[in-house]
Amino acid sequence: MGNPTHFSLEVPKRAHQLLRDLYEHLSDSDGTKLPLKATFLLSISMPIVILPIERILKYKRKPSEVHMNDAVLNPKLADAVDRAIDLEAKVNLTEFFTGPWQFASLEKGAGFPNLAADGLPEAVAAQLDSPSAIEDAKNLSANRFCKILRNALAHGGILYLDEHGRSSSSSPVRRFAFVSTNDPRNPTKLHFLRIGMADYRAFLQKWVEWLKTEAIDDILAKDVGLDAADAMDAIVPEEAVKAAAE
Known part of the structure; x- marks a missing residue:
């Protein structure tokens, strides 16, 4: 296939196929080379996470905006x-959630710190280290969780962290922090989601599996180039078909 018929x-x-095929061939960061695995994992995750939110959920909830609406395709x-990325339901109840994610927030006060220059504040890192940070992440609404992740990926709100979950220019990258404000118009807090690279990769796999599972009834025939009857033959054993016909 060339041009996608259902972009999101x-x-x-x-993108996930590229991740499966290429990730293990990249070098790890050793503190002296570029962290190619971290960079590749982060880069490849952008379309995986952002597109379903931007081209399905956005138009499902605002159908009048139709210039990039994949919602009508399936x-x-x-x-x-729409059901999964619920405004109120906890994210740990969704089919795409896997962890352990850690959540913390930082009040604006007199002003936000410049994370680009100063890295992850130690006070926030300490919050993320606490056992409650994992439970706080699980208890986020699915909508809030996805907003933090989407906004961080779309707007560059990402920090590379070492194995201890701290910003370090000389240590190998082992974790990510995704950072977003609580309100784009009048921000009063920064939200932080932290996760290890291996766990983030597992989350991406679960996310793609969730999308494929939810869509499979409608797109199976298109994916394998068969009509609906032939598609069913492709997934149902021939013996079962004969038995059902008898």
Whole structure:
């Protein structure tokens, strides 16, 4: 296949295939070389996470905005995305959640720190180290969790962290922190989600599996180039088909 017919489903699938095929061939950071695994993992995750939110959820909730609306291409998938990324329900109840994520927040006070220059504040890192940070992440609404992740990926709110979850220019990258404000118009807090690289990769796999599972009934035939009857033959053993016909 060349041009995707369902951009926010097929491009994340293709990006995840690149992740599976290429990730282990890249070098780890040793503190002296560029952290190619971290950079690749982060880069490849952008279309995986952002596209379903931007081109399905956005238009499912605002159908009048139609210039990039994938929601109409697979209504079953659009409904599933809308239900899963719930405004109130806890994210740990969704099919795409896997952890351990850690959550913390920082009040604006007199002003936000410049994370680009100063890295992750130690006070925030200490919050993220506490056992409650994992429970706080689980208890985020699915909508808030996805907003933090989407906004961080879309706007560069990402920090590379070492194995201890701290900013370090000389240590290998082992974790990420995703940072977003609580309100784009009048921000009063910074939200932080922290996760290890291996756990983030596992989350991406779960996310793509969730999308494919929710969409499979409508896109299976298109994916394998068969009509609906032939597609069912492809997944149902021939013996079962014969038994059902008898």
